[in-house]
Amino acid sequence: MLGFFIILLSCQLLGEVLVIATGLPLPGPVIGMALLFVGLLVRGSIPAGLDRMGDALLSHLSLLFVPAGVGVMLHAELIGAELLPIAGAVILGTMLTIVVTAWIMQLLTRRSPQ
Amino acid sequence: MNGELQSIWVYLAASPLLTLTLTLVAYQGGIWLYDKSGNNPLVNPVLIAVLAIVGLLTITDTDYQTYFDGAQFIHFLLGPATVALAIPLYRQIRRVRESLLAIIVTVIAGSLTAAASSVGIAWLLGASRQTLLTIAPKSATTPVAMGIAEQLGGLPTLTAVVVILTGITGAMTASGLLRLARVRDARATGLAIGIAAHGIGTARAFQISGLVGAFSGLAMGLNALATAILVPLLFRLLS
Numbered sequence: 001m002l003g004f005f006i007i008l009l010s011c012q013l014l015g016e017v018l019v020i021a022t023g024l025p026l027p028g029p030v031i032g033m034a035l036l037f038v039g040l041l042v043r044g045s046i047p048a049g050l051d052r053m054g055d056a057l058l059s060h061l062s063l064l065f066v067p068a069g070v071g072v073m074l075h076a077e078l079i080g081a082e083l084l085p086i087a088g089a090v091i092l093g094t095m096l097t098i099v100v101t102a103w104i105m106q107l108l109t110r111r112s113p114q
Numbered sequence: 115m116n117g118e119l120q121s122i123w124v125y126l127a128a129s130p131l132l133t134l135t136l137t138l139v140a141y142q143g144g145i146w147l148y149d150k151s152g153n154n155p156l157v158n159p160v161l162i163a164v165l166a167i168v169g170l171l172t173i174t175d176t177d178y179q180t181y182f183d184g185a186q187f188i189h190f191l192l193g194p195a196t197v198a199l200a201i202p203l204y205r206q207i208r209r210v211r212e213s214l215l216a217i218i219v220t221v222i223a224g225s226l227t228a229a230a231s232s233v234g235i236a237w238l239l240g241a242s243r244q245t246l247l248t249i250a251p252k253s254a255t256t257p258v259a260m261g262i263a264e265q266l267g268g269l270p271t272l273t274a275v276v277v278i279l280t281g282i283t284g285a286m287t288a289s290g291l292l293r294l295a296r297v298r299d300a301r302a303t304g305l306a307i308g309i310a311a312h313g314i315g316t317a318r319a320f321q322i323s324g325l326v327g328a329f330s331g332l333a334m335g336l337n338a339l340a341t342a343i344l345v346p347l348l349f350r351l352l353s
Contacts, residue, residue, distance in 0.1 A: 008194040008197045008198055009197075011197045011200075012193045012196075012197050015197070025258070025261065025262075025339075025342035025343065026258065026339060026342060027196075027255065027257035027258055028193070029192070029193040029194075029196035029197055030196060030255065030258075030335050032193070032197040033196055033197050033200045033203075033331075034200070034335070035197075035200075036197050036198075036200035036201070037200035039200075040200060040201070040204040041204070041207075046201055046204060046205070050201065051201060053198070054198040054201035057194060057195040057198045058195060058198055058199070058201075058202070058317075058320060060141075061195055061313065061316065061317035061320065062141075062159055062160045062285070062314060062317035062318070063137075063138075063159075063163075063188065064189065064191050064192045064195055064313075065278060065281065065313060065314050065317070066137055066140070066141055066163045066164060066167070066185070066188065067137060067181075067185035067188055068189060068192075068256065068274065068278055069160055069161075069163075069278045070164055070167050070168055070171070070178065070181060070182075070185070071271075071274060071275055072164060072168065072275050072278065072279070073168045073171065073172070073178055074178050074271065074275070075271065075275045078269070078272055079272075079275070082242065082245050084240070085236040085237075085239035085240055086241070086245065086249065086276065088235045088236060088238075089232040089236040089239075089241070089249050089252070089276075090232070090249075090252065090276060090279050090280050091283055093231040093232035093234075093236075093280075094228075094232075094252075094284050094287070094311060095283070095287055095291055096231045097227050097228040097231055097253060097306075097309065097310040098284060098287070098288050098292065098306045098307065098310045098311070099291055099292070099295045099297075099306070100224070100227045100231075101223070101224035101227060101302075101305060101306040101309050101310060102292055102295060102297040102299075102302040102303060102305070102306035103295065103297065103302075104219070104220050104223050105216060105217075105220040105299065105302035105306070106297055106299050106302040108213075108215075108216035108219060108220060109213050109216050109301065
């Protein structure tokens with residue numbers, strides 16, 4: 001299990017280093033995800049232990065956003081000052097994006113079977 | 115509070131263990147309510163946990179930094195968890211490969227829709243220029259969105275909050291909305307959630323199915339790239 005956690009951290013670390021070295025406009029973990037993906041492609045299969053490790057982390061993915069979410073308390077005043085435009089953009093903008101994006105993808109793949 | 119209790123409180127308040135445990139308990143409470151509701155996505159565990167913790171911190175007059183000293187151990191796992199999204203993506207490699215072009219077109223269109231809709235709606239509702247620059251990248255994952263907001267001249271820390279609220283909104287509304295919009299394709303569902311609502315949406319997408327989750331994680335990564343390139347470009351063209 002430890003070995004597989006080291007793989008995940010190494011991919012992230014390599015991603016962070018690449019971001020600093022090249023100035024790519026992406027976060028290190030996203031580059032790390034691409035690196036692990038390429039690694040899996042090269043290997044041709046997912047090691048069982050890595051699969052379990054990934055499941056353990058991803059099954060509580062939303063928990064990991066709670067600490068950042070509590071940061072809302074730092075900006076209560078700023079949000080309060082422009083509550084209507086911010087709430088409108090967040091709620092309506094997000095809902096609109098979901099529907100429009102899904103329709104586009106559905107339109108583009110209509111002929112291929114799901 | 116007597117002297118002994120007081121000293122226990124002083125000790126605990128200074129230790130990261132308390133806020134770390136508090137975060138896990140609040141989230142577990144959110145999960146419990148979500149289960150009780152019959153898995154209703156409107157009963158969002160992240161939202162419940164955040165509200166409960168903010169309430170408790172406010173009552174006990176604890177600042178965010180003290181809270182984060184403990185909670186950072188959970189926050190830290192976001193990095194390796196993002197890397198781990200490559201695993202479900204690899205599992206769906208065949209589905210990704212057969213619709214690669216459609217995925218790329220959808221991500222570009224979705225990224226532009228997200229930025230244009232949030233800026234347009236906020237502008238109509240009378241937002242200041244700085245707020246517009248702050249919310250434009252709101253559908254990208256937090257570090258990317260903060261970087262873009264900084265580049266444009268917005269407030270990156272406010273962007274972080276708006277990004278989280280966007281993710282929660284997407285996680286709460288996606289399945290209901292897509293049912294109304296008659297979207298049944300799992301790939302379209304996953305892309306829509308990942309583009310509009312990044313990682314929090316992706317967490318929700320995995321509850322729908324592994325395929326939806328994999329496409330959502332992929333969309334989150336590609337959308338980070340598309341938003342980082344397109345949004346600053348769009349603002350340069352407009353101003």
